[in-house]
Amino acid sequence: MKLSFALLILVLSFGLVGSxxxxxxxxxxxxxxxxxxxxxxxxxxxxxxxxxxxxxGTKVLFVVPGEKSPVRFSSGDGMQFVVxxxxxxxxxxxxxxxxxxxxxxxxxxxxxxxxDVRKNRATLKLNAERYGISSLKVVPAQKLxxxxxxxxxxxxxxxxxxxxxAPGNQ
Amino acid sequence: xxxxxxxxxxRKIKAEIPVQPREIIGYMSRKRNxxxxxxxxxxxxxxxxxxxxxxxxxxFAAVALILLLATGVRGQDTGKLAExxxxxxxxxxxxxxxxVPLESQVVHVKHKFHAWGFSGxxxxxxxxxxxxxxxxxxxxxxxxxxxxEGKLDPLETVxxxxxxxxxxxxxxxxxxxxxxxxxxDFQLVHATxxxxxxxxxxxxxxxxPVPALxxxxxxxxxxxxxKPENKSPGFCFGIDAAGN
Numbered sequence: 001m002k003l004s005f006a007l008l009i010l011v012l013s014f015g016l017v018g019s020x021x022x023x024x025x026x027x028x029x030x031x032x033x034x035x036x037x038x039x040x041x042x043x044x045x046x047x048x049x050x051x052x053x054x055x056x057g058t059k060v061l062f063v064v065p066g067e068k069s070p071v072r073f074s075s076g077d078g079m080q081f082v083v084x085x086x087x088x089x090x091x092x093x094x095x096x097x098x099x100x101x102x103x104x105x106x107x108x109x110x111x112x113x114x115x116d117v118r119k120n121r122a123t124l125k126l127n128a129e130r131y132g133i134s135s136l137k138v139v140p141a142q143k144l145x146x147x148x149x150x151x152x153x154x155x156x157x158x159x160x161x162x163x164x165x166a167p168g169n170q
Numbered sequence: 171x172x173x174x175x176x177x178x179x180x181r182k183i184k185a186e187i188p189v190q191p192r193e194i195i196g197y198m199s200r201k202r203n204x205x206x207x208x209x210x211x212x213x214x215x216x217x218x219x220x221x222x223x224x225x226x227x228x229x230f231a232a233v234a235l236i237l238l239l240a241t242g243v244r245g246q247d248t249g250k251l252a253e254x255x256x257x258x259x260x261x262x263x264x265x266x267x268x269x270v271p272l273e274s275q276v277v278h279v280k281h282k283f284h285a286w287g288f289s290g291x292x293x294x295x296x297x298x299x300x301x302x303x304x305x306x307x308x309x310x311x312x313x314x315x316x317x318x319e320g321k322l323d324p325l326e327t328v329x330x331x332x333x334x335x336x337x338x339x340x341x342x343x344x345x346x347x348x349x350x351x352x353x354x355d356f357q358l359v360h361a362t363x364x365x366x367x368x369x370x371x372x373x374x375x376x377x378x379p380v381p382a383l384x385x386x387x388x389x390x391x392x393x394x395x396x397k398p399e400n401k402s403p404g405f406c407f408g409i410d411a412a413g414n
Contacts, residue, residue, distance in 0.1 A: 030366040032325045032376070048380070050364060087321045155326035158364060 005016035027132035028084040034151040035079045035161035036073070037137065046081075047071045050151065060117055061112045062159075067103040068148060075102040075146055076167045081138045081160075082131055083151075089130060096138055097123040100145075101161075108148045108161070120154045124149040230327065251371040257319040258392045260328070260405035262304075262312055263278040273302045277391050277404035280341070293345040297389060297404055300335045304407040308385055309316060312407075316392075317374040324367035324375040326393070331361055333406075340365055340387045340406070385411045 027045045028035055035043040047069045053063040073079065085092035097120060101108035115120040125141035138151070146166045150159035253267050254261055275297040281322035282292045306312050318327055333340035342361045363379050370376040377390070390404040 029368050031368070032323055033366065048364070052360065086318075086323045091321070152328075153323075155323055157362070159327070 002005075002109050002139045006166050025061070025132050026082065027135045028082060031084050031090075032153055032156050032158070033163070034081050034138070039078055042052065043082060046151065046162050049159050049161050050157050051159055052151070055114070056111065058114060059111045062099070062101075062112070064101060064108040064150065064159065064161060067106050067108065069108075069133050069161045071162040073162060073164050074167050075144060075164050079140050079144055079164075080135045081151060082135050083138060083153075084135045086134070089128075089136070091138060092153075095120065095155050096128060097152045097154055098126055098140060099139075099150050099152070099159075100124065101148040101150060103148050107163045108150075117154075130146075221300055244305075253371040253374045254315060254317040255338075256396060257317045258327075258403065260314050260316045260377075260390045261390070262306070263315045270306075272405035272407050274302045274312075275389065275404040275406050277389060277402045279344075279400040279402075290342050291347050293347070294343050295331060295333075295339045295389075295391065295402075295404075296339055297343040297406060298339055299331070300338050300340065300387075302406040302408040306383075306407055306409050308383070308409050309412050311379060311382060312409075313379075314377040314390060314405075315370055315374050316377065316390075317371075318395055319373070322379070324371075324377060325365075328365075328367075328377065329391045329393065330363040330377070330379065331389055331391060332363055332384075333389055335387060340389070344390075356364050370381065383409045385409045 016156070026035075026037070026041055033048075034046055036046060037043055042112070051064045054061040054063060057068045083096075087095075091103050091150045098111075099110050101110045127139045128136045129135035144164045146164050148161065148163050150161040152159040179386065229235060250267075252267060259274075260272055262272055264270050280296045280297050281295050282294055316324065316328060318324060331342045333342045344361075363383070365380055366378045367375045368378065385408075386406050387406065389404040391402050391404045394403060
């Protein structure tokens, strides 16, 4: 009986390992790369850009080439993103950023105060929760209006951009 | 008398305790007057010591086996990977999984003055020598490995630059300042190499350049908190055109 109990544990354990692999949520492979998370759990790559940073007095101008992102969502879509992080939850969430850019003259531009950039105060508000083993699910706190956006972290130079269109305008 | 999970609550040492024969495992035993006694080492009979039956031990062994197997399943992708011995040192990862050292350099921050500074200054990262002694071929996409201590983001800790050959050294501009010390319009983008980082082994990362590396000189610069002023450790290599 005791041996059968041990065997039962063994079988159940393998069953758990197997089922865990099948039902695993999508987790990004790469650190600090943002993905759009569809309601089905599938991930979609965003437009990866490294903005030019141009100091302008007390402000700094971020310029992303291209007036519009090729990655488009409808403002009616549920906006949730996922990013893999290596730091602790609190440290990582403090670095998350979402900016709205103005598209003009073939580029997307955003001017921010240097102090706000340094202290990460200029970001649109984001809510973050743990996702999978080492990722965060990031959701804008407010509905995103039509426009051009980039997600980033205050610790990296890359941005992960997308555009939001009014419903029916895609 | 069953001693299954029996706790020895008293200090008096007994050299032998009566047990059921099927409960004896790992200890000397002998029969006396039709009863079986287990001879336990004196040290095993300290107060609070739990004596486990044979069944308990089989269960423990089964659980240990399960844990071992589960660990083995999870660790399959990390078990045999060669990781750098020292943190913050970058290696090239060859196709066989071997770590190949890069050219270890000190990256200096230098100021290039224009018209003795009246027209401003350009800050550059500079390393000695016009060419790295570590040469890679342009075909294929080289990958690199670095071990980072603590929970550090490799995209924050490592910077990847394409250097230019200038007057017997390698340099890359990292900032332009006007005569009043204000940073002027400057585009760093062309000099940086974007890369992805994926966990490698227990505490290392594999760095994968996003664009194909064109022939030229490259350095991976590590941002170290305790670095001396105006110096950073760099790990350099050159890419040669295919056929060179």
